Amino acid sequence: MTYHLYSHNDLDGVSCGILAKLAYGESAEVRYNSVQGLDFQVERFLEQKKPDDALIITDLSVHTENEIRLEEFFKKGGYIQLLDHHKTALHFNDYKWATVKVEYEDGRLASASSILYDYLQEKNVLKRTEALDLFIDLVRQWDTWEWDKNQTINAKRLNDLFYMLSIEEFEERMMERLQKDEPFSFDNFEEKILDMEDSKIERYIHRKRRELIQIDIDNHCVGVVHAESYHSELGNVIGKDTPHLDYIAILNVGGRKISYRTIHDHIDVSEIAKQYGGVVTLRQLVAP
């Protein structure tokens, strides 16, 4: 049997790929997709599948037409399993071939990779190890933002590393480590590049902090800054530093995008994005 795993192209999704490769070895065919790219892949799978092809979808879900097609495939005896942790996918639990879990009974939030890890153990195709326990928990804490509350810095560092390497190199490095039953840790090279990245981000944020301008827009006191990268780090630091600002608008002029951040509960940045989002806003903000 060939296990085709279609997963998301972020840290959680790629960790699902790593687990599948550890469990199924050469019988695993892994593809990473953007949220928009999955449905096309699923359609292609259904058109081209051979009798012994199994499909596992993780960290993503399909549109209604594919939902119906997958149910037909399942009813005809096809092997399909969808594993996800997004609230928006909960209705898939109506199908025998889907498990969507947002939260564990002990209150921990679930991630796709933690659900797949449980699934592969139940199927007896992957053994629990300490290294995997720790790795999957770091991914889970990153993906659910629990790391922020628990201050699990290694979860953030794992994600930083993921974005510094290509997916192939990340997979290769992690798989080699996870096959040894040693506690999971970064090697010297990774610690070094992560430290360099940290100080680079710190300098960048310091510079951007000085570039911030303050303007009034529709009775809101708004901080505006142009930044091409590290939007979430920048939003957090500026938000904490300047609590008098109602929200911060981070412009990426080249990318024609604006992201909005706030630390205040009474400000709904999604409403603000709806009102101002897009290129028009850029013009309004730059030349009011």
Ligand SMILES: [Mn+2]
């Ligand atoms: Mn996820």
